[in-house]
Amino acid sequence: MKRLNDLLERIIQRVNINLREPLFDVGPYVRDLVPLNQLTKFYAFYGITPYHPLNFHFTRSNLAGSYFLGKCQVSDSILYKSDIRGDELKRKGDIFQCEGFDIPLHEDETIRIKDSYLIKTLVHNNSHDPENLEDFIIQNTVSTHYANIHGSEVEGCYMGPFSTVDLTTLHDCVIGEFAYLQVSELAHHQVPAGTIWISGGDQFEFRYQHDPENLKNYIRFEPGTRPQGIFIDFVENRKDDFRRVFDVVNLETPSSIPSGASLNRYAVIKPKTQIGQNVLVAQRAYIENSWMGNGANAQENCYIIDSRLSGNNVTAHGAKIIGAELGEKVFVGFNSFLQGSKEFALRIGENSIIMPHTIIDLTEPVDIDASYLVWGYIRKQSDVEENSMALSELASITGQHSRSRMHFKGNGDSFVKGFQHRIEHILEANGAYFDGTGKKGHAQSSQNISYNLIQPYPEGDFKGLYPTIDIQH
Amino acid sequence: MKRLNDLLERIIQRVNINLREPLFDVGPYVRDLVPLNQLTKFYAFYGITPYHPLNFHFTRSNLAGSYFLGKCQVSDSILYKSDIRGDELKRKGDIFQCEGFDIPLHEDETIRIKDSYLIKTLVHNNSHDPENLEDFIIQNTVSTHYANIHGSEVEGCYMGPFSTVDLTTLHDCVIGEFAYLQVSELAHHQVPAGTIWISGGDQFEFRYQHDPENLKNYIRFEPGTRPQGIFIDFVENRKDDFRRVFDVVNLETPSSIPSGASLNRYAVIKPKTQIGQNVLVAQRAYIENSWMGNGANAQENCYIIDSRLSGNNVTAHGAKIIGAELGEKVFVGFNSFLQGSKEFALRIGENSIIMPHTIIDLTEPVDIDASYLVWGYIRKQSDVEENSMALSELASITGQHSRSRMHFKGNGDSFVKGFQHRIEHILEANGAYFDGTGKKGHAQSSQNISYNLIQPYPEGDFKGLYPTIDIQH
Numbered sequence: 001m002k003r004l005n006d007l008l009e010r011i012i013q014r015v016n017i018n019l020r021e022p023l024f025d026v027g028p029y030v031r032d033l034v035p036l037n038q039l040t041k042f043y044a045f046y047g048i049t050p051y052h053p054l055n056f057h058f059t060r061s062n063l064a065g066s067y068f069l070g071k072c073q074v075s076d077s078i079l080y081k082s083d084i085r086g087d088e089l090k091r092k093g094d095i096f097q098c099e100g101f102d103i104p105l106h107e108d109e110t111i112r113i114k115d116s117y118l119i120k121t122l123v124h125n126n127s128h129d130p131e132n133l134e135d136f137i138i139q140n141t142v143s144t145h146y147a148n149i150h151g152s153e154v155e156g157c158y159m160g161p162f163s164t165v166d167l168t169t170l171h172d173c174v175i176g177e178f179a180y181l182q183v184s185e186l187a188h189h190q191v192p193a194g195t196i197w198i199s200g201g202d203q204f205e206f207r208y209q210h211d212p213e214n215l216k217n218y219i220r221f222e223p224g225t226r227p228q229g230i231f232i233d234f235v236e237n238r239k240d241d242f243r244r245v246f247d248v249v250n251l252e253t254p255s256s257i258p259s260g261a262s263l264n265r266y267a268v269i270k271p272k273t274q275i276g277q278n279v280l281v282a283q284r285a286y287i288e289n290s291w292m293g294n295g296a297n298a299q300e301n302c303y304i305i306d307s308r309l310s311g312n313n314v315t316a317h318g319a320k321i322i323g324a325e326l327g328e329k330v331f332v333g334f335n336s337f338l339q340g341s342k343e344f345a346l347r348i349g350e351n352s353i354i355m356p357h358t359i360i361d362l363t364e365p366v367d368i369d370a371s372y373l374v375w376g377y378i379r380k381q382s383d384v385e386e387n388s389m390a391l392s393e394l395a396s397i398t399g400q401h402s403r404s405r406m407h408f409k410g411n412g413d414s415f416v417k418g419f420q421h422r423i424e425h426i427l428e429a430n431g432a433y434f435d436g437t438g439k440k441g442h443a444q445s446s447q448n449i450s451y452n453l454i455q456p457y458p459e460g461d462f463k464g465l466y467p468t469i470d471i472q473h
Numbered sequence: 474m475k476r477l478n479d480l481l482e483r484i485i486q487r488v489n490i491n492l493r494e495p496l497f498d499v500g501p502y503v504r505d506l507v508p509l510n511q512l513t514k515f516y517a518f519y520g521i522t523p524y525h526p527l528n529f530h531f532t533r534s535n536l537a538g539s540y541f542l543g544k545c546q547v548s549d550s551i552l553y554k555s556d557i558r559g560d561e562l563k564r565k566g567d568i569f570q571c572e573g574f575d576i577p578l579h580e581d582e583t584i585r586i587k588d589s590y591l592i593k594t595l596v597h598n599n600s601h602d603p604e605n606l607e608d609f610i611i612q613n614t615v616s617t618h619y620a621n622i623h624g625s626e627v628e629g630c631y632m633g634p635f636s637t638v639d640l641t642t643l644h645d646c647v648i649g650e651f652a653y654l655q656v657s658e659l660a661h662h663q664v665p666a667g668t669i670w671i672s673g674g675d676q677f678e679f680r681y682q683h684d685p686e687n688l689k690n691y692i693r694f695e696p697g698t699r700p701q702g703i704f705i706d707f708v709e710n711r712k713d714d715f716r717r718v719f720d721v722v723n724l725e726t727p728s729s730i731p732s733g734a735s736l737n738r739y740a741v742i743k744p745k746t747q748i749g750q751n752v753l754v755a756q757r758a759y760i761e762n763s764w765m766g767n768g769a770n771a772q773e774n775c776y777i778i779d780s781r782l783s784g785n786n787v788t789a790h791g792a793k794i795i796g797a798e799l800g801e802k803v804f805v806g807f808n809s810f811l812q813g814s815k816e817f818a819l820r821i822g823e824n825s826i827i828m829p830h831t832i833i834d835l836t837e838p839v840d841i842d843a844s845y846l847v848w849g850y851i852r853k854q855s856d857v858e859e860n861s862m863a864l865s866e867l868a869s870i871t872g873q874h875s876r877s878r879m880h881f882k883g884n885g886d887s888f889v890k891g892f893q894h895r896i897e898h899i900l901e902a903n904g905a906y907f908d909g910t911g912k913k914g915h916a917q918s919s920q921n922i923s924y925n926l927i928q929p930y931p932e933g934d935f936k937g938l939y940p941t942i943d944i945q946h
Contacts, residue, residue, distance in 0.1 A: 043722060043925075050933030054940050247722055249516060249926060448931040452516075453722060455923035460523030462946075467527050470943040473935075 004036050004062060004464035008078060014115040014140040018156025018172045022190040026142045026158050028223035030117060033144070034080055039064045040456055040464045042081060042246075046072075046471065047449040052087055053108050056471040062456060062464050067266070067283055069449070070125070071110040082118040083284055083300045083317075086111055087442060088126040088429065090133060098130040107134050116141040118149075121159070122300050122317045126151040126429075129169045145227050146235065146301060147175075148317050148334050160193065161227040162219050162318070164334045164356060177219045177227070178210065180334065180357040193219075196357050196375065200418060204410030208355070208375050211405070218337065218359060230361075231337065234320065238286055238303065241268045249453070260434045262443040265451070267298075276311065280430045280443035293328070295432030297443070306342070314426050316356065323362075324348065327370060331423050337361065348374070353391070353419055373416075375406055391416050477509050477535060477937035481551060487588040487613040491629025491645045495663040499615045499631050501696035503590060506617070507553055512537045513929055513937045515554060515719075519545075519944065520922040525560055526581050529944040535929060535937050540739070540756055542922070543598070544583040555591040556757055556773045556790075559584055560915060561599040561902065563606060571603040580607050589614040591622075594632070595773050595790045599624040599902075602642045618700050619708065619774060620648075621790050621807050633666065634700040635692050635791070637807045637829060650692045650700070651683065653807065653830040666692075669830050669848065673891060677883030681828070681848050684878070691810065691832060703834075704810065707793065711759055711776065714741045722926070733907045735916040738924070740771075749784065753903045753916035758788075766801070768905030770916070779815070787899050789829065796835075797821065800843060804896050810834065821847070826864070826892055846889075848879055864889050 012027045019026065044063035046056055055071040066079040070086025090109040095102050111125055112135050121143040127136045128151055138149060143159035152165040159165065160177035169185045176193030183199040191197070194210025219229040226232075245266055258277045263269055266283035273287050276294035281287060285298040286305075293311030298304055303320040312329045315321060319332045323340035327350030332338065334356040340346030344362040348354070349370030360366070360378040368374055368384055373394055376387035386404040397412030408415075427433060431441025456466045485500045492499065517536035519529055528544040539552040543559025562582040563569065569576045584598055585608050594616040600609045601624055611622060616632035625638040632638065633650035642658045649666030656672040664670070667683030692702040699705075718739055731750045736742055739756035746760050749767035754760060758771040759778075766784030771777055776793040785802045788794060792805045796813030798820045805811065806829030813819030817835040821827070822843030833839070833851040841847055841857060846867055849860035859877040870885030881888070900906060904914025929939045 048928065048930055048940060050930055050935060249720055249722055450928035450931045451926075452928055453924075453926035455521065455925055457521055457523055458921040458923045462523060467521060468943075468945040470941075470945075472941040472943075 001036055001040075001463045002461045004039065004078075004462075007060070007062070007076065007465070008036070008117065010076065011078065011115055011117045011140075011142065015117075015142050015156065015158060018140045019158060019174065021172065021188050022174055024158060024174045024190070029144065029158070029221070030119075030142050032224065033226065034119060036464060039078065039080060040458065043453045043455045044068070044079070044466070045451050045453050047451055049445065049449050051445045053089070053091065054471060054473045055108075055110065056469065058454075058466055058470075059468040061466055063454065063466055064456070064464075071108055072113075073110055074113045076115050077113050078117045079113065079121075080117075080119045082121045082123060084111065084113075084123040084125075085300075086125050087446070088124070089136070090127075096130060096133050101130065103130060103133060105133050109134050109136060111136045112138070114139045116143075118143045118147075120145045121147045121149060124148070124150045124300075124317065127153065128167045129153050131169070144221065145232070146318055146335065150317065150334070161221050162231055162335050162357075164318075166334065166356070177221050178215060178231075178335065178357055182356075194357075196355060198415075200410065200415060202410070203418075204408070204412065204415040206355075206406070206408050206415065208406045210357075210359070210377060214377065234303075234337075238268075241270070241286065242266075242284065250451075260431065260436070260444060262431075262447045264446065278432050278434045278441075278443050280432075280441070280446075282442075295427060297426070297430045297432065310350070312427055312432050314423055314430075319354075327352070329423070329427075330354070331419075333358065340366070348372075351391070353423070358387075373419075376404070474509055474513075474936045475934050477512065477551075477935075480533070480535070480549065480938070481509070481590065483549065484551065484588055484590045484613075484615065488590075488615050488629065488631060491613045492631060492647065494645065494661050495647055497631060497647045497663070502617065502631070502694070503592075503615050505697065506699065507592060509937060512551065512553060513931065516926045516928045517541070517552070517939070518924050518926045520924055522918065522922050524918045526562070526564065527944060527946045528581075528583065529942065531927075531939055531943075532941040534939055536927065536939055537929070537937075544581055545586075546583055547586045549588050550586050551590045552586065552594075553590075553592045555594045555596060557584065557586075557596040557598075558773075559598050560919070561597070562609070563600075569603060569606050574603065576603060576606060578606050582607050582609060584609045585611070587612045589616075591616045591620075593618045594620045594622060597621070597623045597773075597790065600626065601640045602626050604642070617694065618705070619791055619808065623790065623807070634694050635704055635808050635830075637791075639807065639829070650694050651688060651704075651808065651830055655829075667830075669828065671888075673883070673888060675883070676891075677881065677885065677888040679828075679879070679881050679888065681879045683830075683832070683850060687850065707776075707810075711741075714743070714759065715739075715757065723924075733904065733909070733917060735904075735920045737919065751905050751907045751914075751916050753905075753914070753919075755915075768900060770899070770903045770905065783823070785900055785905050787896055787903075792827075800825070802896070802900075803827070804892075806831065813839070821845075824864070826896070831860075846892075849877070 015026045042065035044066045046068040052070040057073040059075045061074045062078045065081030070089045094105045140156045145161040147159040148164040150166045152168045154170045156172040159175045162178045163175040164180045166182040171187040174190040179191045179195040194215040196208040198206040219231045221227040261279040263281045264283040267281045268286045270288035274291045278295045279292045280297040282300045286303045288305045290304045291308040295312040296309045299317045301318045302315045305322045307324045309326045310328045314331045316334045318335040321338045324346040332354045336358040338360045348368045352372045355375040364380045371391045372388045374388040395413040395416045400409045431443035433439045488499045515538035517539045519541040525543040530546040532548045535551045538554030543562045567578045613629045618634040620632040621637040623639045626642045629645040632648045635651045636648040637653045639655040644660040647663040652664045652668040667688040669681040671679040692704045694700040734752040736754045737756040740754045741759045743761035747764045751768045752765045753770040755773045759776045761778045763777045764781040768785040769782045771788045772790045774791045775788045778795045780797045782799045783801045787804045789807045791808040794811045800823030805827045809831040811833045821841045825845045828848040837853045844864045845861045847861040868886040868889045873882040904916035906912045
């Protein structure tokens, strides 16, 4: 185990040298966060299909529990149950369009993770950095429980639990718990816990700041402890359900699934769940007693419980939906926590957008109208007004607009259109619009994956480290 | 699947070009022997430990169900549930002694399998070819169900079902069903079904020939059909028991196993089985309702049912022991089939040696004395005399001696001593003599292996082929 311990210290040093400005020591946060023994208990796996170009290279790393699909290289890193995929990597010859430039890729894009420690962090690779199209890089970075690195290159960063960096190139930044960033590029910043910050260049900016004291009930993380709060309890309570799906090599697919739908064999599907046409349930998603209407998708680490999703719903990475009824095409953003119940039902009308990192935790029944944007923190019906706005009203804004802890400036129409466009992209990419032959997406091309299971050395100095593994077509 | 089909045809061509003399066409034997679809249904796996030098390289091959440990390279081959290991590979600097030469190895030995199709064939690597110490080569070879390639380089050969080539370098040979060869080197030979042939150079020779008509009841193989007979039925009837152990990723070790013993997690252990100190049960071994005394070992593909093994027993690859009581240090050779029952018990006294490929299939109770050599075909007590000899009597032979279908010539003492020496080597290598700290063997060093599961492309042209995989320390 000596080598694994050395590796952890080397990673801490690499991150800290990046974080001289803002001055931040990641050591106390991560040194005892996961017992090293734990890192030897889980297997990692990679998927093989005819649709995803293949090139895995793993060296001097621990990969416990992580999932790889498509081209990926990992060196000198610890990936603890990190949900890496690689199914939206760009390919040689693809044209990337950016501000009038048409940039052709001269080789297949590859995920490259180096000198990093990612703990239960989702890495999704639909990257948008026009400066570095072939390499999707995560380097000298520590990220903690249930953070999302989403289409974002990240170098020299610390990411707190349940934080998200989305379509943003990040250098030498500290991202607080449950902060959400979508700002294209950011360097040498310390982002407070609970900040929601979206910037569309000179087009618009959206900001929300969760109340720090209240947020601590949901998620808090002090150096030398483990992350705590309602979010952590929620996830920990459902851990055992995942054990079975990881214990078995090849699970039988339930036969009653419509042909265009796909339930990842590493997802938990509990009774009584209904799966519609073209539904996509990603790995480590958890569905219980819910109705998944046609084209609905459940992304990695999301939970859908006692709920009805009418169809074409996007439930983004890490979102939780409990006791809710969602109309058609309701979008629920990253790591949002929507908790209704039988007694206090949550109803959200069609085409509404729940912003990433929204908390709706009901103490009475709440109805939200169709075509609304929803953010912030909602416990009762009277909170809705302060934390939402009709999309049509938002689209009409030019200039500045504040509502309680939310501040918007710029062109509302461009913000709304951009968001709706992105939702359409997700539905298309996930195969929600598959018509039996055309418009295939992940739901259809992920139906038949060969999973390969890899494990570290079981004993000795190298215990917990994986051998060097190279997989090519 | 096209590529897999092409590969099969290319292998057939390579083997046939070797088998111009003796003229033999392997095509009709293997072309339809395993439906290609079947080759996509099983995962292969490789083990990682700190004790076995690591270097796997697999390319343009199907490896369905095979098991690799230690250095192994496979190219342009189909290995269908072949039990390859690599835990007795020689290492750089080891000195190999042969006829007065001390030959140091200038690099680690590696198993190299090329242009070959091995079906359920055990490959064990304790090789003895002084001319090629670093490479354990299997090339241009087709071998069929439950053949054993044991410490033997094999090039340009066809091996029939349940045949064994043991410590023999083989070029361009055809080995019939259930034939056993241990002759150091052989080229351009066709060996009839049921031949048992051991040659110790100019020291001794042992030959036995099973009655061909009788042997057909146990194993027969006509081109265009599958192998048939009692041996095949016996194995097929127990196939389902292996399903569970292969379906689960990490099986819990039963807690009641003595500390020096090791039950491979890919073995089947059924009630009510007792496991003594330093017992080794290898992968794909099957033990049911049996007593495994201290230091007993059960090698790959062997079956031990309703039997009592007193201790330090060797049950070699593919041997079957049913309804038998074996004294201390009874050795049962490769692919032997010993079938007693409650009604017709089989008792074999201590230190007796059951030759490889012996059939004992009782119609009445049979007792065999201690310190006997046993061969051939035994159904009743009166068959014992024709098919056995006291080791002391055998040791006294110089010159020729025939008994029914058995012919011996040369120095009996050297034959007996050689055999006993080999049994000691097996017990030592398997850890039967482990004393709590010293004399470790496979039973102790195989207790903690990380298994890595690999699978082929699930769809498309490459369906059934594995990507190129390279694993290094």
